[in-house]
Amino acid sequence: MMKKPLTSLVFVALLSLTACKKTGNVAKETSAADSTQVTRTVSGMYEGVLPCADCPGIETTVAFNDDATVSKTILYQDRDKTSETEKGNWKLNGPYVEVTFADNQKEFYLIKTDSTIAILDQDKKEVQTDLASHYILSKEKPLEPKTLNGNYIQGEVGKGYYQTLSLKNTTDNEFDVAVTFKAATKKGCEFKGKGVLVNNRIEVNLKDTNPNLKAIMTISFDSKTATVSTSKFNERYDLMYFCGGGGTLGGDYNRE
Template identity: 30%
Template sequence: MIKKIVPFLMIAVLIVSCKTNKNAALNSDNSMSNLDWNGTYVGTTPCADCEGIKTVITLNNDLTFTKNTQYLGKSTDVSTENGSFSWNKAGNTVTLKTDTASNDYFVGEHTLTHLDLNGKKITGDLADKYILKQQGADTLKDLPWKLVELRGKVIENAPKQPYLILGAADNRVSGNTSCNGFGGEYELLEGNRVKFSKMMHTMMACPNMTIENEFMQVLEMADNYTLVNGVLNLNKGRMATMAKFEIDYFVN
């Protein structure tokens, strides 16, 4: 009787083992299932004949992507590619596909690493240069905020794109008024309050100084801000928004 039972026990053990291994594989750690990978990744990768390739990649939940690149020191043009991407079996690498090419990227915690043609990580002194960093949706500092509305009017026909950057390391604000570069200091206080001070700018004359004058007035008057879905508003008390900004990684 025992001899007849043993084979059945062995089969049962194998079945349970297979199910356990399968469940372990399904629940194993991988970027696809355990990381908040959807979002925007930014970095400057090496370039053979330019200062670097500024790269901005956005991965969406529906497995589509947008990739913007600019060859620094060579051209101010920004190239845009759209397509779909897929995950590898291990769930740690995505392949971005367009009509003309495909590229592999390793997905880490808040990082996207460009891989070589064999799907391997690039090594050597420049290895870190191939890593793009994920940007937080509600991040305020160290980002190029493009001015898109000023006192309710859409920014149009400006001599140069007005923007500001709030530095994280030194609490300094810098940017362009649409004509002149400017800089100063800022403070972020409790209750989404903000204070700009000691503002200075270059003295170049432009045909239309209206945007510059109003932009600088807003920075003098603003005392609070809101940041919702990647849109930054500067306000005065409970008045209507005085200036509205959106992130533009290629503004300069």
């Protein structure tokens, strides 16, 4: 039997080794690409209305940002228009999106499609009751910051007392927020501060203006109306700090 030259065997072995390395590299590249694609699919803002025992529903908005941060905002319908936002971080954990908030509380979501995610229980299971569809959040397009620029009026211009809420987008999702008043009296509401657009709401930390205040002032939008409130109902009186004569920054303002 004719034996193959040693050089030929070495050459075949080198080819095999090179092929294995290439296959491994391709697998790694494919895996990385798949991970990037999943991340891009998850990133975005999702909305839905969860069931509520003593109200029509809980408006829920969750935004997964590209920098692995997350913000979740809830608002109880037919309550007091207060909306509270939690912030944390998210990561992919197998087929799940695992969210960890500042208090180390965890939540789990399942990617259903490119535009929907399901809220899971702590056992990472989907809700199986007749209300299951209410635990599906759909991807929505966030508000463009510059479209919120302008003046919003509370009251009627030229007829007694009225307040003006002014919003000016500065950089990215940041805003200059101001409230002024016009009236024959010298007492009214005046405010200047900085806000950030989070889940289609502008949030203003009043502590940045006065260290003694605790409230987060929120500005939510519906059609041509901006509603000023606080993230917690029992902190709404902080909105009176900037006003004289018993006034408040809170309430509905109609776009000018």
